[in-house]
Amino acid sequence: MSATDTHNEGASSGSLISFKYLAISIALSVISMGIVIYITYTPGVLNHLAPKRLPGLFIAIGVMLLKVYFSAAKLRYLADKEIGWMACFRVALTWDFASAVTPSTIGGAPVATYAMTREGIRLGKSSAIVLYGVLLDQFWYALAVPILLLAGFYYQVLPPEIGFVGNLTMVLIYTGLLLYGGFLTYGLMVNPSSMKKVVNWIFKWPFLNRYSTRMSAEAENLEGYSYELRKKPLKFFMKAFFFSTMSWLCRVALPVIVILSLLPGPEVLLVLRSLAMNLAFLIIPTPGGSGGVEGLFAIFLGPLIDRTSFVGLAVFAWRIITYYISIGLGIIATAWYVNHKVAEAKGASKEISNEREAQ
Structure with a gap:
């Protein structure tokens, strides 16, 4: 790959994370948290905190x-351990950071x-790993949907405050997740060649045609790795699904732990509401879901908090832990790629200069 190609690749990837998205995401988060706190705040609320719960x-x-x-x-398991733990942590943190500051769509x-290619894995294989990771998430959604539907016979899983429109929206979300999961399953596990055909069709368009040769080769890699995945034993899929499930259970548990760190609550219903809420997060179009997730937290979990004045405090603590800390760690991880890129560019420039001097 030439220095120009490398620069173009970095530019295209870098354009996915912009200062504009980051600023919009943080601004929406601050504004929405401010609104929730303003609506629910009661003077002296901090006096009601139970110190023994705060370690939560x-x-x-x-x-x-x-x-x-x-x-x-x-990620490391799906990559057949081709990259080390630090590299996998960098990719995971960069992924979280990008999710937090780019539109949910x-x-x-x-x-x-892109981050995986910077760690030395071919683009085709990186694409397949990421897509397979997304597929495992879809399997988790497919498992979560019937759990919520069955639990709905015994618990008020969806808050009555969302009304008919909210319930219809949740049904559409459940249906969409199942359909998308079916599409990915077919493309990656049943007929990998269909994914290659889709990629080749996309890059036949005039404004993408100049990348067609390279992307066709990467589509071959994507297809090849997909066939490799199909040959993996059931144990491989179960272990990968375990990692994916545990990651999502942590995500679901976080708002529950934050609320129970402030005051008692109905644990089972909190978990079910948190699960439904996390699925609803997937359709919020704003960068990182900011401005919407705070409102959904108040709608889904707010009614389960005995003291209304604690709702804003719970939203604030939850977003600090799950969003702002994630942004901080993500910036550190992303900065590594930026610095590594700059060092490579300087090395390429120096090499070109030496070649010119030698001529």
């Missing part, structure tokens, strides 16, 4: 780090694919 917030931080660990373990998968 440190447990929440530990669970957040566990979520990163399971995400990194899943884009997600962090494209940036995660």
Whole structure:
């Protein structure tokens, strides 16, 4: 790959994370948290905190780090341990960071694919690993949906405050997740050649045609790795699914732990509401879901908090742990790729200069 190609690749990947998205995401988060706190705040609320419960917030931080660990373990396992633990942690943190500052409709998968190529894995294989990771998440959704439907016979899983429109939206979300999971399963596990055909068709368009040769080769790699995955034993899939499931269970547990760190609550219903809420997060189009996830937290979990004045405090603590800490760690991980890129560019420039001097 030439220095120009490398620069173009970095530019294209870097454009997925912009200062604009980051600023919008943080601004929406601050504004929405401010609104929730303003609506629910009662003077003297901090006097009602139970000191013996507050250590639970440190447990929440530990669970957040566990979520990163399971995400990194899943990536390393799917990559057949071709990259080390530090590389996997960098990719996982970069993926979380990208998800936090890009529109939910884009997600962090494209940036995660780029990060894996920077760790030395071919683009085709990186794409397949990321897609397979997403597929495992879809399997988790497919498992979560019937759990919520069955639990709905015994618990008020969906808050009555969302009304008919909210219930219809959740049904559409469940249906969409199952359909998308079916599409990925077919493309990766049943007929991998169909994925190659889709990629080749996309890059026949005039404005993408110049990349067609390279992407056709990468589509071959994607197809090849997909066939490799099909040959893996059941144990491989079960272990990978375990990592994916544990990561999502950590995500679901975090708001529950935060709330129980402030005051008692109905544990089972909190878990079910948190699961339903996390599925609803997937359709919020704003960067990182900011502005929407805070509102959904108040709608889904707020009614289960005995003291209304604690709702804003719970939202604040939850977002600090799951969002702002994630952004901080993600910036550190992403900075590594940026610095590595700059060092490579300087090395390439120096090599070109030496070649010119030799001529």
